[in-house]
Every structure is written in structure tokens, then in C-alpha cells.
Amino acid sequence: MSSAPDFSKIPVAILCGGKGTRLKEETEFRPKPMVMVGDRPMIWHIMKTYAHYGFQNFMLCLGYKGQMIREYFFNYDWNHNDVLLELGEKKVTKLNNGHEENWKVWMVDTGQETMTGGRLKRLASYIDKMDSDILLGTYGDGVCNVDIAKLLDYHYSHGKLATMTTVRPASRFGELVIEDNLVTYFQEKPQTSTGWINGGYFVLHRKVLDLIQGDDTVFEAEPLKTLAALGELAVYKHDGFWQCMDTYRELELLNKLHHSGKAPWQVWK
Template sequence: MKQWEKTLISPDCTMEEAIATLDRVAVRIVMVVDTQRQLLGTLTDGDVRRALLKQRPLATPVREVMCVSPRTAEKSWGRERILSVMEKYSLLQLPVVDAQGTVIGLQTLHDLLNRPRLNNPVFLMAGGFGTRLRPLTHNCPKPLLKVGDKPILEIILERFISAGFHRFFISTHYMPEMIRAHFGDGSRWGVDIRYVHEEVPLGTGGALGLLPHEEIDSPLFLMNGDLLTTLNFLNLLEFHETHGGAATMCVREYEYTVPYGVVESEGHTIRSMVEKPVHKFFINAGIYLLSPELVKSVQAETRIDMPTLLEQEIAQQRTVNMFPVHEYWLDIGRMEDFQRAQQEFASL
């Protein structure tokens, strides 16, 4: 049983029983649910104290003293968003519910601030020319362009760090000295950063051949250095470890509306007409989790793009999974994307 499940109680429990549960679980909150685990309310030690000050008897059902409209979090929320809500409302705990209001977890400030230290290597691709963002990239590599008051790559780095990762590799090509000067060895963030340099561009997968393969001993994150996303990296890692396979590719749903009425026919006979149909596709989101074996299969100085590398794995009957990204995601490839990032950054 997960620890948070021990905090679930019935609305018919007495305050005395709730106090016993609070003492037993030691997270200073119990979640009041019905038989389907729908969240009805919460009861904290503060709620109990207030009830006792009002001289409510210990036999009082918790339904009479609980908070009936508690703050909650969604499963997709990242650590920063949860911490922000906790700080805003001075909360030490936050129930996690699904779309139907069913309790699926509990986040506590203690656990969030004492995050795990994860040894998975993270490889950030920062060698691109950023041609479509010129003239901004004439004197600055695209990953160092600022969104808000921080470079794009620094935002990515800090999101991984906040999730508990500390082993980083950065691939460089265009203006590498500027990237090295900004990030250094990572000591500014309390992590380790090392670099591989592409003398000639090797594609989105070729730089894997420049890594110290003997040190890649667990699934490796590979991410383009020009993405803004609130993707929960721990959920991605859990998915990859659960489903196995050579790789997991993050994908994003993309909708395309045909701006005309589409006619379907059989010979010269019209069978149907659909006005401005919408087609949905999954597109590559530029974030991957790769098995150590796949990383080590890429030889030094090999030019290859990630889609080609994964297609080779599929052709060899090896499993490549996909992980849909429903969180915020923006590929900053064009000037309009960069301007959009500036407008949306504050809400991240």
C-alpha cells in the first residue's frame, strides 16, 4: 500500500479516530473520501485544534469539522507548480486527484524539498545554428537566447535539476565557448556538467557517439536545447522503466484543419463531403529516453538523426515506445515561437 493511502478515512469517522490516524501517518493531514475514493474534504491537525478550541467532542464525525473545499493538484502538475500553490496558500500538503475527483496521491512539502537524487545522465543538444532566428543568433547561440530573464537552456537545465537529476552532458558546435562560459562545470547549480563538441554537425543522434560510453549505465535523457516544456520527467522515466524497450520518444498531438470542403468519391460518384475536416497526428516532441545499449551502439563521428536511429531499432524488431506530452510544450524554432515564449513564460 502506498503511504498516502493510509491517510484515507471515511466521513463517518470520529475526530478521535482521525486524530489516531494523524498520529500514525505523521503527515499532518487525512483525506476524507467516499467508498469510491472521491475526495470529500481534508482534515489537518490545525482543523482538529480549531474544533477542540470550540469544545467539539471527540465523538464528532469528521464530516462536521473537515475542510469541504480543499486545494488540490492534478497528476500532470510539475514540482514547481505544486510548490507555487503551496507557497501561495501556505500549505504543507496537497491532495492529488484525477479528472473525476478521485484521490490518486498526496504531495507534501517535506517530500518535495527533499527530492531524490537520480543518476540518469541527461544529454542536452545545444549545437544548432538557429538560422531561422537570425539576426538574434548572429552573435548568440540559440540555447542562450533569453526567455524572460534566463537562457532557454538554463530553464531546461533547472527543470531537470528540480526533478533530482545531476549528471549532465551538453553537445556544442555553434559558438561553443559562449555556452561553456555560461554553464561552466555546473558547480553553480550543484551538479556536474560535461561537454562533447561536434567538429562538424552530426545530426540529432550522432553526438551520442561522442559520449563516454563506459559511463552510460542507466537510461539517458536526450532533449533538444530549444524546447520549453513543463513535462514531468519523473513520469517519463517511470513510463520508460515500466514498458522497457530500446527507447521512448515523447510525442505531441498536432491538429491540421483542411481549409476546404473535402469530397470523397468512388469513380465519378460523390460518396460524401466533409467541410473543413480536422486531422490529428502525433509529432516528434524532441525529447527521448534511450537505453544504455542504444546509446553505445552509435559509433564516434557517425552522422545520424534520431528518427533514423529509432527506425533502425524498429527494423531490428526492438521496441520503441511513445509517451504523449499533454503538458505545455513549445519548440522555439522560429521568430514567432520566440515571441510567443516571451508572452507565455510568466504563466509557466
């Protein structure tokens, strides 16, 4: 019987380079993964979810305003610990352990205009340095409460090259049932009963990167289509919470959930 994989050695790639034009109220000033949900940026919430299951190696595909993500993590200890700063000697001493994150954060410039597949491809040389045949990957603008340990178990069980987490997002509109010109049933923004969509939270064998031609490759186009045609793209259906942050209204929803103290994605609490 093979031993359980060491999650801390499996890289997690997060796509952070897009311009997020549909959320221009925020992304005019910062990259989308740095938009705040509560008192922490979206990227932190995503990483914290993975870390809850033991993942520690995060490869951030930087692009648009990537320097802001660099600065956030370069200053992470400074901003989340009590410190003693000795001005004359320019010496900084950490006084406590103000956070529990023991993450390795690979910040990789993947270009300003590079497509999603191209961004993943640019990680290849770094992934090759790690003792893992697989990588996990997701987008920098969506949170969910998928059990990542079960997702990984499922991936190993079917032996395919890739697993995509699929979700059924809440409808943007209320659902009506009408009989004889009377509303007989109403539900405000229910989860759609059909129409599974790509929710991110992928598990990919290293070989998947070989299907990506270069910077202009959209991961959701030819690579995923090729995997599907080969019968190598499995789906993991997640019926639980999932929410992207494409619009300001969706950002407001995430903040409302956070401030309620019952945010479904915050599995670490």
C-alpha cells in the same frame, strides 16, 4: 522489489550544437540554446525542468559557438551570487548562496558539423563512467511540462530500449469549420487533434548508442528507424504544454508566457 533509481546519477544529454538558421535574428550572434527567454537562456530553462525532478548531471553536446555556453556556466557562480573580489590578491569569496543549482555540467565539444546522432555517440565514453544503464536526452530549443518522473516510470514499465515523448503542437493557423459559406466555428491556433510528432525528451538505454555509426548519423533517421523496426521504440504521449523555438515568433511567444508569470514549463515555481 527493486529500489527507485537515483535520478541524480542518470545523465541528461542536451543537443546544443546546431546552427539554428531559422532563428537567424538571434543565432547569428549566439548558439540557439543561449537565446534568452526572460533573463535566462533557453538551456537554463530546460535544465531547470529536469532538475526539478532531481536530475543533476547534464551533458551538453557543444558545437556552433559552443564557447558561449562554456563561458556562461564557467561564470555561473560569479554572475548569480554576491561576491567579494580582492583585486590585489586576485581573490574571490562567495558571500551568499544566490542560486540553488547544484548541477554537474559536462561540456563536450561534439564538432561543428556533426549530426544529432553523432553528437550523442561522442558522449559514449563519458556515459560509460557513470553508474547508469540509461540516459535521458532532448533538444536545446524546446520546453514542455512533461512529468519526467512519470516518463521514466513508463520507460521502465515496458522494457524497451527507447522511449520518445510525442506531442501535438499548436497549429500554425487558425481552425475554421465552414457550412454554406459561413464560418460556424473558429479557434485561433488550436492544438492539432492528430499527427503526433517527436517532442524530444527521450529515455534511452545505453545500447542505443551502439546503433549510431558516427558523426554523419542523424539520430532521427537510421537509429530511430531501426529501433522502430525492432519494436524497441515506445512512445509516451504528452498532451500538455510543449513549445519549440524555431522562429522569432515562437521566441516572442515564450517570452510572453514567461513575463505573464504563468509559463507552463516552469514547474519549479
